[in-house]
Amino acid sequence: MPADDLPFLPFELIEQPPAPPAAHDATARRRLLARRRPPPFLGNHPQAAMRYRPSDDLLLALNMALHTGSPLLLTGEPGTGKTQAADFVSAYFVIPIFKFLVKSTSTAQDLMYEFDAVGYLHWAQSERRSADARLGGARASTKEAVAVRQGFLHKRALWQAYETDGDAVVLIDEIDKASRDFPNDLLHELDQHSFPHPFDHRRWIAPHTGRRPLVIVTSNDERRLPDAFLRRCIFHRIELDEDLVKAAVESMAGADGSGFPHLDADARAAARRRFWQLREIPGLDKKPSTAELLTWLSILSAQRVDAQTLDGCRLADLPALGALIKDAGDLARLR
Structure with a gap:
């Protein structure tokens, strides 16, 4: 089935182009691009x-x-x-x-x-030149100048x-x-x-x-x-603690889980555990925050990652790690 006919939106909106460039179907890829619907809590x-x-x-x-x-x-x-x-x-x-x-x-x-001030100065100079160019012309009255200045x-x-x-x-x-x-x-x-x-x-x-x-x-x-x-x-x-982060995650997920439609409760819990483990690493210059956790969960949902995958890998091998760790030195500490 062509990618743009799939009932779900694949995570890989961009893939390696085919070896013969002529075989690339940009129209189909654009249709996929148009189906994107980022979670409303991201950037809104x-x-x-x-x-x-x-x-x-x-x-x-x-x-x-x-x-x-x-x-x-x-x-x-x-x-x-x-x-x-x-x-x-x-x-x-x-x-x-x-x-x-x-x-x-x-x-x-x-x-x-x-x-x-620059715009007003340009107007004043233009009005002065216009008045000088008119025979017997008068410059703008004080009342008119004040009105223009208000603009x-x-x-x-x-x-x-x-x-x-x-x-x-x-x-x-x-x-x-x-x-x-x-x-x-x-x-x-x-x-x-x-x-x-x-x-x-x-x-x-x-x-x-x-x-x-x-x-x-x-x-x-x-x-x-x-x-x-x-x-x-x-x-x-505002101090980050486990209760605050859990409340934020579950609220954004919604009672029906629609905020992260492809992450069940176990996967969300596993993601929170790994998030706290990352924050506990000594010497991180930029610890991930709640906003970054929510972004990460959105990506994990799009990738359809399960709890077993999250719990079964090293911190350095977590999927979509770039959503959480934003400093090259911090990445080096993990690896």
């Missing part, structure tokens, strides 16, 4: 949000932040579910979430708005959340990527939840509803945050 936080299983301690921290209006600072290893906690809150209440992904060049202003002002996560007609979540993701000044520059906004309009400092931007959005800040602990910033936050660190 909103779809996975209601399958997220926060620990009791995380629920406590979330409720503390909601009742006090304080930002919630979530720390932990990459891939432990910090970002997904914000999507969970958004899905739980069915309220919008506004995300700000921090970069090394981010400033506090970027959380509130961005002004396209180069782009509202970002915090401002967008303030304008929401209801509650909202603001995610400040991976704050430890930014310069040390970034969290210090947010102290007033996170404390008072207001900031001056960029074109009129007599006008202050604040939540329309009078209620603060829930601000969730994540950090991978790459560096310590300033004490003044920490003082304003509710803090919680």
